[in-house]
Amino acid sequence: MAKTLIVIAGPTAIGKTKLAIQLAQYYKTEIISADSRQFYREMAIGTSKPSIEELNAAKHHFIDSLSITHNYSVGDYEREALSLTDELFTEHDVIVIVGGSGLFINAIINGFDDLPSSSKDVRDKLNNLFDTQGITCLQEKLKELDPAFYKEVDINNPHRLIRALEVYETTGKPFSGFRNKIKKKRTFDIVQIGLNTDRGKLYENINHRVDLMINAGLLNEVDGLKSFRHLNPLNTVGYSELFDYFDGNTTLEEAIEKIKQNTRRFAKRQLTWFNKSGDIKWFQPNELESIIVYLDSLLGDPEHGVRKS
RNA sequence: GGUCGGGUGGCCGAGUGGCUAGGCAGAGGUCUGCAAAACCUUUUACACCGGUUCGAAUCCGGUCCUGACCU
Numbered sequence: 001m002a003k004t005l006i007v008i009a010g011p012t013a014i015g016k017t018k019l020a021i022q023l024a025q026y027y028k029t030e031i032i033s034a035d036s037r038q039f040y041r042e043m044a045i046g047t048s049k050p051s052i053e054e055l056n057a058a059k060h061h062f063i064d065s066l067s068i069t070h071n072y073s074v075g076d077y078e079r080e081a082l083s084l085t086d087e088l089f090t091e092h093d094v095i096v097i098v099g100g101s102g103l104f105i106n107a108i109i110n111g112f113d114d115l116p117s118s119s120k121d122v123r124d125k126l127n128n129l130f131d132t133q134g135i136t137c138l139q140e141k142l143k144e145l146d147p148a149f150y151k152e153v154d155i156n157n158p159h160r161l162i163r164a165l166e167v168y169e170t171t172g173k174p175f176s177g178f179r180n181k182i183k184k185k186r187t188f189d190i191v192q193i194g195l196n197t198d199r200g201k202l203y204e205n206i207n208h209r210v211d212l213m214i215n216a217g218l219l220n221e222v223d224g225l226k227s228f229r230h231l232n233p234l235n236t237v238g239y240s241e242l243f244d245y246f247d248g249n250t251t252l253e254e255a256i257e258k259i260k261q262n263t264r265r266f267a268k269r270q271l272t273w274f275n276k277s278g279d280i281k282w283f284q285p286n287e288l289e290s291i292i293v294y295l296d297s298l299l300g301d302p303e304h305g306v307r308k309s
Numbered sequence: 310g311g312u313c314g315g316g317u318g319g320c321c322g323a324g325u326g327g328c329u330a331g332g333c334a335g336a337g338g339u340c341u342g343c344a345a346a347a348c349c350u351u352u353u354a355c356a357c358c359g360g361u362u363c364g365a366a367u368c369c370g371g372u373c374c375u376g377a378c379c380u
Contacts, residue, residue, distance in 0.1 A: 012345075037345055047345080073342035103344050112341045123343080154339065157348040163341085179341065237345045261334085266345050272338060 003089040003188040004299055007034075008098040009105060009274045010195035011267035013205040015285040017050050019195060020098035022288055023295075024058035027094040027302050032081055033062040034099025034108065037236055040068045042225060045218045046238035048209065068225075068233040075117050078107035089188060094299065102273035109192075111184030116170045118163070126162045126169075141165055146174035191298055193291060194280035196271065203264050210260045213238065222246070237262045 006023060008016050024031050033039075037047040041064040049063060061084055066072055081097075085108075088095050099105060130138055138161040143150045145168045153160050164175035196202070222242040228234055229243050238259050245255035274280055283291050 035345090036343095071343095074344075075342035078342085101344065103340075103342090106341085110341090115341065117342055127343095154348045157339090159343060159347045160340080163343085166342095175341090181341085232343050232346080235343080235346060239345090263345080268336085269338090270345090273340075273344095276338095276340090 003092075004094050005085065005108070005186075005188050005190050006094060006096045006295065007105060007109065007190060007192040008096065008195065009102070009192060009280060010100065011202060011270040011274075012048070012100050012263060013209045013267070014195045014197065014202065016098050016100065016195055017048075017054060019193075019285075019288065019291070020096050021050075021054055021058045023291075024096050026292060027092070027096070029092040029094050029096060030059040030061065030088055032084060032088075032095060032097040032108075033060060034077075034081075034097055034101055034104040035062075036074075036099075036101040036104055037233065038063050038099075039066040039072065040064070040233050041066065042068045042228070043221070043233065043236070043239070045213050045216050045221045046236065048213070068228055068231050071120065073117060074103055074107050075112060075115070077104055078111060081108050085188065094302070095188075100270050102270065109186070109190055111186075113178045113180055113182075115175075115178050116167055118166050119170060122166045122169045123162070126165055130158050130162065135161070138162065138165065146176050149174065149176040149179075152176075190279075191295065192277070192280040193294075194274055194282040195285055196282055197284050202267060206263045206267060207260045210238070210256065210263060213259075214256060218242065237266055 006027075008020050008023070010016050020031050035047070037043060038049050039062055040047070043049075050060060055063065062077075062081070085095055097105070097108060126138070135156065135158055138158060139150070139155060142153070142161055142164055146164055149164050153164065155161075167173075167175040167178065218238065219242065222239055223246065225234060225239065226243070226246065229239075234240070234243075241250070241255045241258040241262065244250050244258075245252055250258070281294060283294075
């Protein structure tokens with residue numbers, strides 16, 4: 001029997017966690033998280049992790065799996081998540097993957113080319129070069145070492161320039177040479193479900209959820225993480241703004257408004273990402289019935305186990 | 310009531326006879342190991358009515374609104 005990975009995508013605060021649990025229960029299976037911030041144990045309130053009850057309602061993977069001090073990349077995630085799917089598919093026909101991080105979902109669905117991972121030394125060196133000499137220096141280097149990629153990159157985006165240069169530094173070959181843009185074959189079927197609603201409603205959800213986070217003690221959580229603020233995982237909506245508040249650069253009200261605004265922007269970017277994929281079947285939140293009808297039509301009813309394809 | 314200012318896009322804000330101010334917000338987009346990151350693009354104006362002028366957001370008159378001071 002074919003194995004199927006059900007992907008649940010959508011913007012933040014739309015209700016993905018809830019749907020994932022409902023589907024995991026329906027299929028008596030487990031959930032893989034594709035959320036680039038819920039990995040971290042030290043961050044809880046600000047990342048809207050599933051609650052204890054939710055975690056008990058279905059087995060979740062990649063929640064609290066890392067410390068913020070851990071250096072983690074999408075490449076690591078691709079490897080780990082894929083080996084986990086192999087393992088889970090020995091016992092389940094269906095696995096649910098849920099998350100708002102488009103790149104991470106993409107890592108599982110399509111995979112990446114065989115690129116070298118970044119070494120901390122090389123990354124630090126390039127970051128340092130950028131800090132001291134500016135972006136022009138990176139641009140010139142790239143133009144010389146990898147003119148093909150130079151033509152297509154976001155030329156003002158230091159992250160992308162640094163990644164390309166770092167690949168060159170570690171392999172001696174241009175980054176563009178590794179990019180063959182061929183999707184990897186997976187051994188399982190993939191069904192993608194997207195959750196979305198009208199913009200106004202989504203923004204209301206976001207604003208409300210930020211208020212809930214504040215009431216739940218986000219200030220305390222962020223206060224406790226001050227000494228780690230230089231770490232990449234803390235470059236996150238809900239944390240950066242409160243660090244600013246603790247620094248005395250903004251009032252609390254301003255910081256909260258900023259969190260709401262930045263979360264809205266984040267949601268917008270998530271939608272831009274997911275809209276690009278033509279393979280997502282979109283639903284409104286709380287349309288569990290329709291989603292199950294849709295999934296049954298593709299996979300068969302789990303109780304009776306008849307698959308149509 | 311009087312005197313003197315000021316009215317510029319959703320907000321802030323420059324301009325002072327002809328040439329896109331700009332910033333923020335909003336919207337759209339990019340995405341191959343920092344991705345809740347980083348980066349790119351971008352709509353909407355000159356309070357109202359009349360006048361001067363080839364041409365007015367800009368000068369003049371009036372109207373309305375608004376601020377400061379005076380009574």
